[in-house]
Amino acid sequence: MTKFVAPGIHLLIDFWDAQHLQDIAHIETALRQAAAACGATVLGVHLHSFGEGAGITGVAVLAESHISIHTWPEIDYVALDVFMCGATDPHKAVPVLRDCFEPAKMRITEHLRGATARQ
């Protein structure tokens, strides 16, 4: 029997010429606001700063999967992932994150994780 299984929607979000990439408090707020916009529950936010002038890396662990962030302020670039399952809608994170980081250019790709017919 073949079943179609799609546990989650995963958005890979790249922002170029973005702002606030060294501001850890701003980033935590952005992740929490993005999760809330999607209807997701935050289990924990774990961020690490590499120091003055350097990037910030980390994740919001969600009951519905995760939002990750890795910033490269030296090239004004940030890589975000929004991976959510259940009744949440990860697309609702996009305008929130865009407002928070003000990119001049962005790219988003969507991946249906687990979305393959099983035998």
Add this chain to the structure above:
Amino acid sequence: MTKFVAPGIHLLIDFWDAQHLQDIAHIETALRQAAAACGATVLGVHLHSFGEGAGITGVAVLAESHISIHTWPEIDYVALDVFMCGATDPHKAVPVLRDCFEPAKMRITEHLRGATARQ
């Protein structure tokens, strides 16, 4: 001026008919072994179990980005991400994770994050 920027390699790994998807100690070991195989530095491992018979969700935050895991034991499926920058090689995580979770079927897609010409 156009610059080519590729801060990181991001592998999306889907395993079907996988094992050990409710064993949080096994999963922490798997993430740490996968990071070590790639030459990455673990800043912290943050895992959450949804209880008996349910999945585990979480992440290893790395100095070089992250490894995330979300398991669905009810369908024997696990979604892993290995996102690394710098001198690390995320592909070296794959055989480690395969040995740890013993999937009957797998799919891996590679994404070059930030790999777009900037104006």
